[in-house]
Amino acid sequence: MTEVAIVGIGIHPFGRTDGVSGLQQGVHAAKEALSDAEIEWKDIEFAYGGSSAAGSADTMVSELGLTGVPFMNVSNGCATGGSALLSAYTTIKSGQFDIGMAVGFDKHPRGAFNADPEAAGLQKWYGETGLMLTTQFFGMKIQRYMHDYGISSDALALVAEKAFNNGSLNPNAWRRDPVSKEDILNGMMVSDPLTKFMFCSPAEGAVALILCKADLANKYTTKPLFLKGAAFRSRPLGSFEVFSPSLEIERGPSPTVGASKATFEMAGISHEDIDLAQLQDTESGAEIMHMAENGFCKDGDQEKMLQDGETKIDGKLPVNTDGGCIANGEPVGASGLRQVYENCVQLRGAAGKRQVPNNPKTAYTHVYGAPGISACTIITN
Amino acid sequence: MSTQKPIADNLFTWPSDSPKLIGSKDSETGRYFFPAKNSNQHERVELSSKGKLWTWTVQRFLPKTPYIDQVSPEDFKPYAVGYIELPGEIMVESRIVDIDPADLEIGMEMELTIEPFIKNDEGEELMIFAFKPSKNS
Numbered sequence: 222m223t224e225v226a227i228v229g230i231g232i233h234p235f236g237r238t239d240g241v242s243g244l245q246q247g248v249h250a251a252k253e254a255l256s257d258a259e260i261e262w263k264d265i266e267f268a269y270g271g272s273s274a275a276g277s278a279d280t281m282v283s284e285l286g287l288t289g290v291p292f293m294n295v296s297n298g299c300a301t302g303g304s305a306l307l308s309a310y311t312t313i314k315s316g317q318f319d320i321g322m323a324v325g326f327d328k329h330p331r332g333a334f335n336a337d338p339e340a341a342g343l344q345k346w347y348g349e350t351g352l353m354l355t356t357q358f359f360g361m362k363i364q365r366y367m368h369d370y371g372i373s374s375d376a377l378a379l380v381a382e383k384a385f386n387n388g389s390l391n392p393n394a395w396r397r398d399p400v401s402k403e404d405i406l407n408g409m410m411v412s413d414p415l416t417k418f419m420f421c422s423p424a425e426g427a428v429a430l431i432l433c434k435a436d437l438a439n440k441y442t443t444k445p446l447f448l449k450g451a452a453f454r455s456r457p458l459g460s461f462e463v464f465s466p467s468l469e470i471e472r473g474p475s476p477t478v479g480a481s482k483a484t485f486e487m488a489g490i491s492h493e494d495i496d497l498a499q500l501q502d503t504e505s506g507a508e509i510m511h512m513a514e515n516g517f518c519k520d521g522d523q524e525k526m527l528q529d530g531e532t533k534i535d536g537k538l539p540v541n542t543d544g545g546c547i548a549n550g551e552p553v554g555a556s557g558l559r560q561v562y563e564n565c566v567q568l569r570g571a572a573g574k575r576q577v578p579n580n581p582k583t584a585y586t587h588v589y590g591a592p593g594i595s596a597c598t599i600i601t602n
Numbered sequence: 603m604s605t606q607k608p609i610a611d612n613l614f615t616w617p618s619d620s621p622k623l624i625g626s627k628d629s630e631t632g633r634y635f636f637p638a639k640n641s642n643q644h645e646r647v648e649l650s651s652k653g654k655l656w657t658w659t660v661q662r663f664l665p666k667t668p669y670i671d672q673v674s675p676e677d678f679k680p681y682a683v684g685y686i687e688l689p690g691e692i693m694v695e696s697r698i699v700d701i702d703p704a705d706l707e708i709g710m711e712m713e714l715t716i717e718p719f720i721k722n723d724e725g726e727e728l729m730i731f732a733f734k735p736s737k738n739s
Contacts, residue, residue, distance in 0.1 A: 351683075468685060
């Protein structure tokens with residue numbers, strides 16, 4: 222069966238880059254990925270790309286070259302990058318093409334995302350009366366989780382502290398100054414129990430990846446990485462999602478649970494084999510809940526794991542080694558691919574000061590977003 | 603005195619001495635929905651006005667549009683929001699009033715109230731639903 226390799230990676234630094242459009246940041250990442258694989262744009266046989274707020278990816282051809290390449294736009298909110306990658310993976314698996322690109326980029330205005338009730342299939346009153354805010358959802362989901370499983374505010378602060386520490390070791394991160402646990406806990410409360418330091422902010426950035434048939438990989442790189450599993454799921458009945466005027470009383474699993482299970486099954490790998498993981502950390506609570514939703518621990522075990530430093534770079538299961546969304550911000554279309562980029566850097570042993578020790582071999586990514594979607598990957602070297 | 607009207611139709615019964623949220627029940631699956639779904643398969647139902655607080659948070663900054671109560675950030679008063687579990691029916695997202703957020707506790711008994719929100723351009727007072735701690739608790 223055809224295996225799929227990642228042979229080129231490129232990034233435009235995350236954060237705020239005034240005067241450079243989201244699309245230009247995408248082009249920057251694409252060129253860096255081409256140069257990493259030592260190929261030219263004309264060698265690319267297909268591309269998938271997307272952004273949520275920075276224009277159509279396919280218009281990049283005017284900068285990259287008018288080669289006639291089939292360039293398909295994807296749009297899946299926070300899973301846009303994940304969907305581009307999954308589409309590229311499937312395209313190579315199908316045998317249709319041998320080598321292609323997945324690219325995600327974005328550029329959002331400052332402050333919380335604006336929400337449009339009618340675009341989300343909701344009635345106007347829901348937005349007008351002040352219920353349609355993603356920050357409220359995150360506060361309410363972790364509030365209940367802390368009540369059910371004994372997670373403390375201290376644990377929320379430990380996640381953010383780790384994110385800023387890791388970000389300080391990552392030259393492409395937005396937030397590169399450590400913030401102490403005390404400052405995080407005493408920061409302005411945004412939506413209880415989450416303070417401003419526990420949230421990621423909308424931002425800018427871009428990532429591009431070049432994928433090819435695994436048996437061609439040695440042509441492009443001495444360190445090919447293999448995409449062993451990739452899956453995407455939307456929400457099942459009973460999951461707790463953003464922008465829900467009501468919820469089922471009987472609680473069900475989140476879309477993450479299904480996407481994660483499918484990814485592990487596809488890769489034929491168990492949780493014990495994972496050396497590091499990038500888990501969606503829109504805010505501190507999300508990282509904690511996603512540790513369990515992705516099967517890396519039982520509900521409630523996170524408290525001890527965080528207090529013991531198990532998810533730090535030198536811990537048992539390093540999580541969000543590049544600083545995650547909290548330190549990188551969230552350019553929606555690029556976020557999921559940033560996670561894959563970081564895993565590639567780590568598995569190549571090229572992560573410098575934030576390198577996970579002992580030659581990691583297998584790495585996991587998980588992206589999650591509105592209105593209840595999740596995509597996961599497993600990559601090996 | 604200004605006239606009062608619900609912020610949206612088919613949201614709650616009004617005017618009424620004992621207002622109720624309007625939901626619907628899927629005749630095939632028995633599942634409850636709020637707001638009510640408009641379909642032949644759905645029967646309109648008045649939801650229970652009492653329930654338990656399932657989770658909560660506080661909106662501490664002035665929301666951007668489409669929020670319509672646009673005061674200056676200095677005049678903005680934080681408000682509590684939560685999900686209220688209406689037994690045997692559904693959990694409803696709602697503002698929570700008449701309590702200091704510091705006193706909110708998951709599991710506390712809550713009841714429905716209809717509250718004035720803002721005045722529209724015609725001078726009518728727009729009413730919204732909210733939950734407040736139950737008097738009996």
